[in-house]
Amino acid sequence: xxxxxxxxxxxxxxxxxxxxxxxxxxxxxxLHDFWEQKQINPxxxxxxxxxxxxxxxxxxxENLLLYESAPGSSCVCYVxxxxxxxxxxxxxxxxxxxxxxxxxxxxxxxxxxNELPCRQITxxxxxxxxxxxxxxSIMSIEDARNSDTSLGTYSFLLHSYIGKSMLxxxxxxxxxxxxxxxxxxxxxxxRKYSRQSVISYYSQRGLxxxxxxxxxxxxxxxxxxxxxxxxxxxxxxxxELVLARRRGQELRFYKExxxxxxxxxxxxxxxxxxxxxxxxxxxxxxEYLPLYRLCSQGTEGNITPPCSPTSTLHENTKxxxxxxxxxxxxxxxxx
Numbered sequence: 001x002x003x004x005x006x007x008x009x010x011x012x013x014x015x016x017x018x019x020x021x022x023x024x025x026x027x028x029x030x031l032h033d034f035w036e037q038k039q040i041n042p043x044x045x046x047x048x049x050x051x052x053x054x055x056x057x058x059x060x061x062e063n064l065l066l067y068e069s070a071p072g073s074s075c076v077c078y079v080x081x082x083x084x085x086x087x088x089x090x091x092x093x094x095x096x097x098x099x100x101x102x103x104x105x106x107x108x109x110x111x112x113x114n115e116l117p118c119r120q121i122t123x124x125x126x127x128x129x130x131x132x133x134x135x136x137s138i139m140s141i142e143d144a145r146n147s148d149t150s151l152g153t154y155s156f157l158l159h160s161y162i163g164k165s166m167l168x169x170x171x172x173x174x175x176x177x178x179x180x181x182x183x184x185x186x187x188x189x190x191r192k193y194s195r196q197s198v199i200s201y202y203s204q205r206g207l208x209x210x211x212x213x214x215x216x217x218x219x220x221x222x223x224x225x226x227x228x229x230x231x232x233x234x235x236x237x238x239x240e241l242v243l244a245r246r247r248g249q250e251l252r253f254y255k256e257x258x259x260x261x262x263x264x265x266x267x268x269x270x271x272x273x274x275x276x277x278x279x280x281x282x283x284x285x286x287e288y289l290p291l292y293r294l295c296s297q298g299t300e301g302n303i304t305p306p307c308s309p310t311s312t313l314h315e316n317t318k319x320x321x322x323x324x325x326x327x328x329x330x331x332x333x334x335x
Contacts, residue, residue: 027104034111035064035082067100071262076245077103078255081111084171084207086252088245106248114167121169126158153195167250174253175207181257182215212260219264230268234261 070076070088077099078088087110089102113119133154134141143151161169179185179202188198205211223230241254 027101027108031079031104031108031111032065034108039064067103069096069099075099078251079103079107080252081107083168084174084252085110085167085250086255087248088251090246090248110167110250114165119166121158121161121164121166123162126155126162129158130155147196148194150195153199156196157199170250171252172203174256175202175211177253178207178211178215178256178260182218182260184215184218207256212256212263215260216264216267219261220267223264223268230261230265234258234265237261 064082066080068078068080070078074096075093075098076089077093077096078086079100080086085107087103087107089099090106091102093099093102130144130151131141133139134143134151137151139149139151141151143149144155146152147156157173158169161172176185176199185198219230219233237254237257241251241258244251244254
């Protein structure tokens with residue numbers, strides 16, 4: 001890291017802490033203080049962060065950060081930030097307390113670096129990202145001006161987040177990565193929904209339990225058609241989660257996948273005789289399965305929204321750009 005970036009990070013730390021090594025500090029308390037200050041001083045945060053941090057000021061919020069232990073392991077810890085980003089311990093730890101501190105350390109470094117000007121989405125960043133996406137997908141940069149193309153959709157998303165941080169953009173893109181992984185984007189594309197309407201719907205809805213239930217049901221259906229499918233996908237997702245954690249990367253996409261698959265697998269044991277073609281009840285369809293409701297509204301394409309360690313940060317940005325451009329190719333072969 002350059003000296004300029006170190007100075008920028010130090011400017012976000014209390015004066016008495018800047019002369020100490022990060023390993024010597026109470027990083028759990030520092031991480032909490034950092035996000036609590038963003039709650040007290042919302043002018044330093046974007047509207048998205050301010051909404052996520054809304055609540056009483058001047059007092060510690062016990063729910064500001066969420067710490068979780070990995071199932072079946074006492075030496076793996078995850079910490080979820082107010083916006084939804086998730087980080088874990090990248091070092092091998094002997095105790096849960098040590099894992100918690102290490103996870104907080106990774107999250108703190110990412111939180112601090114995310115405040116730097118170089119992590120803000122600017123016009124220059126958008127231009128570079130579109131050029132990279134066009135090169136990776138063998139498309140013309142001119143396609144970025146066409147909203148009907150995946151590159152045009154990506155351009156629309158980037159411009160809608162201009163002035164915000166890369167971490168915020170990644171939090172939103174996690175939703176579309178999951179929809180791409182689950183096959184939901186392809187299903188909506190086949191039903192002639194426009195990319196703009198899909199983006200508008202899911203950007204406003206966010207990632208909630210209804211969406212997770214919907215995805216779990218989709219995987220349960222796949223399991224009924226091909227026994228063992230969930231187990232294979234779960235093994236792959238667990239491996240991806242472990243590798244990403246050891247690299248100090250943002251983990252929400254990988255962690256959500258494992259939890260969705262775990263939910264689907266548990267339902268497979270509870271309802272072993274459920275046929276894949278069985279549709280959910282009308283009530284369940286309305287409350288838990290937005291995809292079923294969307295697909296029953298017709299095909300006009302209009303969807304009505306409902307009431308790391310520092311050295312890995314640049315690689316995380318490039319990875320997000322690459323995954324974003326591919327995730328938004330809803331069915332580019334049909335264009």
